Amino acid sequence: MTRLLLLVLLVSPTVAEDARDEQTGLIIDDGWELVRVHCGGCHSHKIVTNQRADRKTWLDIIRWMQATQNLWQFDQGTEAGILDYLAKNYPPSPNRRRAPIPPSLLPSANEGTTSQ
Amino acid sequence: MKNRDSLRYLSRRGFLKNSSFAAVTAAAGGLMPAALANAQTASQVSGKKGLILLNDRPINAETPAHLLDDSVTPAERLFVRNNGIPPSLEGIDSGQWKLEIAGESCVRPQSFTLAELKSNFDHHTLQLQIECGGNGRSEFYPPATGNQWTTGAVGCPEWTGVRLGDVLEHCGIADNAVYVAYEGTDRHLSGDPSKMPISRGVPVDKALEKESLIVWAMNGEPLPLLHGYPLRMVCSGWPASVSGKWINRILIRDRVHDGPKMTGKSYRVPCKPVAPGAAVADEDMCIIESMPVKSLITYPKSGISQPRGEPMAIRGHAWAGDLRVRRMYVSTNYGATWQRASLERPVNRLAWQRWSVVVDFPAPGYYEIWARAEDENENSQPVVLPGWNPRGYLNNACHRIAVEVRA
Numbered sequence: 001m002t003r004l005l006l007l008v009l010l011v012s013p014t015v016a017e018d019a020r021d022e023q024t025g026l027i028i029d030d031g032w033e034l035v036r037v038h039c040g041g042c043h044s045h046k047i048v049t050n051q052r053a054d055r056k057t058w059l060d061i062i063r064w065m066q067a068t069q070n071l072w073q074f075d076q077g078t079e080a081g082i083l084d085y086l087a088k089n090y091p092p093s094p095n096r097r098r099a100p101i102p103p104s105l106l107p108s109a110n111e112g113t114t115s116q
Numbered sequence: 117m118k119n120r121d122s123l124r125y126l127s128r129r130g131f132l133k134n135s136s137f138a139a140v141t142a143a144a145g146g147l148m149p150a151a152l153a154n155a156q157t158a159s160q161v162s163g164k165k166g167l168i169l170l171n172d173r174p175i176n177a178e179t180p181a182h183l184l185d186d187s188v189t190p191a192e193r194l195f196v197r198n199n200g201i202p203p204s205l206e207g208i209d210s211g212q213w214k215l216e217i218a219g220e221s222c223v224r225p226q227s228f229t230l231a232e233l234k235s236n237f238d239h240h241t242l243q244l245q246i247e248c249g250g251n252g253r254s255e256f257y258p259p260a261t262g263n264q265w266t267t268g269a270v271g272c273p274e275w276t277g278v279r280l281g282d283v284l285e286h287c288g289i290a291d292n293a294v295y296v297a298y299e300g301t302d303r304h305l306s307g308d309p310s311k312m313p314i315s316r317g318v319p320v321d322k323a324l325e326k327e328s329l330i331v332w333a334m335n336g337e338p339l340p341l342l343h344g345y346p347l348r349m350v351c352s353g354w355p356a357s358v359s360g361k362w363i364n365r366i367l368i369r370d371r372v373h374d375g376p377k378m379t380g381k382s383y384r385v386p387c388k389p390v391a392p393g394a395a396v397a398d399e400d401m402c403i404i405e406s407m408p409v410k411s412l413i414t415y416p417k418s419g420i421s422q423p424r425g426e427p428m429a430i431r432g433h434a435w436a437g438d439l440r441v442r443r444m445y446v447s448t449n450y451g452a453t454w455q456r457a458s459l460e461r462p463v464n465r466l467a468w469q470r471w472s473v474v475v476d477f478p479a480p481g482y483y484e485i486w487a488r489a490e491d492e493n494e495n496s497q498p499v500v501l502p503g504w505n506p507r508g509y510l511n512n513a514c515h516r517i518a519v520e521v522r523a
Contacts, residue, residue, distance in 0.1 A: 042305035044173035052259040061261055068380070070306035092259050098500045098513065099255065101484065105418035107520035 018089075025049045031085030034078055042069065048090070055087035163340050165192040170263045174198035174305065175342065178251075178268030181515065182417035184433070187470055188243060189271035191335060196342050197248050197269060199377060200302035200313025203341075203362055210338075210346040215330070219297070219367030223288025230332060230346060236286070237278035242327055243467040245272040245435045249355030249383050249404055252511025255501055258393045260508020267412060267515060272433065272468040275350050277331030280366075281324040289320065289368055296323035297373035298349050298360030315375025316383065317367070318351050318358050322405075327352055327466045330363070352466035353437040355383050355404050355509070378403070385505040392504035401506075406437035409497055410512040411444065411471070411489040418517035424480045428519070431472040434459065436491035443490040444471040448483050451499050457487075480523040488514045 019028040024045040026032045039048050053061065062079070065071035074082065093099075103109055161167065167177040177196045184193060210230055218225040228236070248269035253260050284296065297317030304311035322328060328351045332339060339345040344361030351358045357377060367373070377383060384401035386394075411434035422428060434441040440462065445454035457473035477483055490496045497514045 042307075044171050046169075046171045046173075047263065050170060050264045051261060053261065054258070057258070057261065064380075068376075070304070070308050070311065092257065096257055101418065101516055101518050106518045107419050107421050107482065109419055 027089045029085060029089055031081040032089075034081045035085055038072075038074065038078065038082060042071075048086070052090055052092045053086070054092055055083055058083055058086045058090075161196065161342070163192055163342070164196070167193075167195070168266075168268065170265065174201055176263045178265055179271065180417075181267050181412050181414055181432075181517070183414075184268065184271065184412060185414035185431070187272075188335060189273045191273070191337070191340050191343070194271040194273060194334075194343065195248065195269045197263075197356060198302070198342075199357070200304055203301045203303070205341050205345070208341075208346060208362075213346050214364060215347060216365045217283060217287040217368070218365065220370040221290040221293035222368040223290055224286075226287060228283070233278055233283070233330065233347075234332070237282045239276060240279060240326075240329060241274060241276045242329065242464050243272055243274045243462075244327060244329070244350050244352035244464075245270065245466065245468045246350065246352060246356040246359055247271075247407055247410070247435070249357060249407070249509045250507065252513065253508035255511055255513065256392075256504055256508040257501075258504075260504075260506060262507055269356075270410075270412070270435075272435070273334045274336070275329055275331040276333035276336070277329040277347075277350075279326060280328040280330050280349065280351075281326065283330060283366070284323060284368060287368070290370070292370045293320050293368050294371055295319055295369040295373040297367045297369055297375055297378075298363045299365035299367070299375070300344075300348075300360050300362040301364055302362055312376050314357060314360070314377040315373070316358050316360065316378050317369070317373040317375070318354060319372075319405075320368075322351060322354065325351075327464070330366075353406055353435075353439075355407065357383055372403070381507050383509065384507070385503070385509055389503050390505070394504075396506055404509055406439070408502070408510055408512040409436040409439070409441060409489050409491040409495050410434070411441070411487045411497065412515050413446075413485060413487045413517050416517070416519070418519075420517075421520040421522055424477065424521050424523060427474045427476050429472065429474050430457075430485060430487075431470065432487060432515070433468040434471055434487075434489035435468040436489065436495075438466070439491040439493060439495075440465075441469050441471075441489045442492045442494075444469075444473075445488045445490070446473050446475065447486045447488070448475050448477065450484065451486060454488065477519075477521045480521045483519045483521060484516050485519060486514045486516050 024036050166183045167179055170176045175196050179193050179195050213230050214227045216227045250262050251265045251269035254264040254266050295317050299315045302313050304313045347363050348361045349359050380398050381401050383404050386396045387402040413432040415431045434444050444457040444459045447454045457471045460470040462469050488497045497512050499514050501513050
């Protein structure tokens with residue numbers, strides 16, 4: 001178990017640094033409560049925490065929801081706060097054409113799994 | 117990369133404790149979520165086993181590849197895709213359920229109860245694959261918006277119902293008919309009763325194919341609630357969003373259907389290929405029709421370890437939208453050479469096809485097995501990502517698993 005835990009920490013060195021809200025899973029940082037309040041009315045916060053996007057794309061998503069999905073309008077400060085938070089905490093991963101097989105599916109993560 | 121590969125598993129009881137490392141690893145069946153801090157409490161999904169929860173409001177969950185090994189996908193292993201809030205079981209009286217056939221190009225609009233559908237039309241049972249148009253979305257860069265499906269938003273259960281075409285012809289299809297669309301009783305996420313979450317459809321020709329069905333049963337049982345109880349459409353080979361759930365209306369339209377999730381960028385890709393990250397205007401987006409050729413390795417499970425000198429039996433499924441898969445290959449050397457797999461015929465048109473092969477490994481070490489299917493028109497799966505598109509549809513890059521051969 002200790003070895004597995006070490007592996008997780010090595011694979012995801014930032015995991016231990018980011019405090020997260022237990023209920024929503026949101027990273028706790030400036031603006032997180034705006035996202036908790038404004039981005040969980042209709043859908044789960046998981047759709048936020050699983051998404052990665054730059055600031056413009058986050059804004060596009062908000063505009064699409066405002067235009068078609070009944071999302072309310074934000075005042076300027078609220079919108080900026082939400083965008084600052086999302087763009088900082090949920091940005092795109094580094095550019096690539098195809099990532100390697102995820103760590104969770106590698107033999108090192110599956111000790112004890114053998115062929116039948 | 118943080119969180120990118122995190123997996124949130126639904127245990128048999130559908131529950132994870134986000135604070136407990138032991139609970140997470142136990143529920144994950146020994147697999148290791150890469151980012152534990154993102155493993156959140158998962159709400160219960162009734163009737164599902166081993167699925168990965170992507171979203172709990174509305175519920176969206178996918179199936180790990182090794183749990184899709186059955187030839188006929190059992191209900192507990194079928195992915196769940198919701199655009200809206202499903203109706204509640206208590207609110208459905210299947211004896212009172214009515215399906216209305218209407219629309220500008222319907223000659224004799226009328227309604228059928230479930231019993232009338234069953235008694236007025238011939239029954240058909242077919243094994244038909246359905247795959248979410250966004251299956252594989254998580255791999256696109258720049259990231260595409262929506263649920264971050266990996267490989268598991270696909271399945272191939274056996275469906276029982278009547279031919280959509282038989283019902284439409286009974287009601288009369290006017291000469292000017294263009295599209296056939298469904299409406300269902302799921303509700304919009306915002307709670308606004310005037311909004312439908314989704315209403316999509318297919319061109320008349322696709323609707324009239326003999327494999328396009330209105331079904332009430334899956335694998336010989338009434339449809340599970342999450343899969344459309346009491347009635348859904350199945351138009352296999354196209355994005356599964358054309359196979360509407362909880363349907364109470366079918367419209368024969370005199371135009372391309374314009375319901376929610378038909379327009380804008382939903383279930384559309386750029387009409388002309390674009391560079392990754394390009395801005396694409398809505399009018400330059402075209403509706404996805406038949407899905408591309410694709411395959412999965414369902415045995416063994418990625419991450420397996422075996423002693424050297426033992427051949428490894430590998431198997432999976434392959435499918436190709438409206439087409440048939442003609443050839444199947446695997447590579448154990450990153451595509452340098454490809455070994456032909458044996459490939460079964462589909463049990464009926466639009467069912468996925470079983471494939472299998474035995475490979476040998478030359479020496480101990482780390483290997484990846486890549487699987488590549490080829491359809492009857494010689495379209496093959498790419499080994500890297502296919503064309504980027506804003507919503508991340510149609511990723512049919514070859515499936516890869518990792519294997520350790522011990523010394």
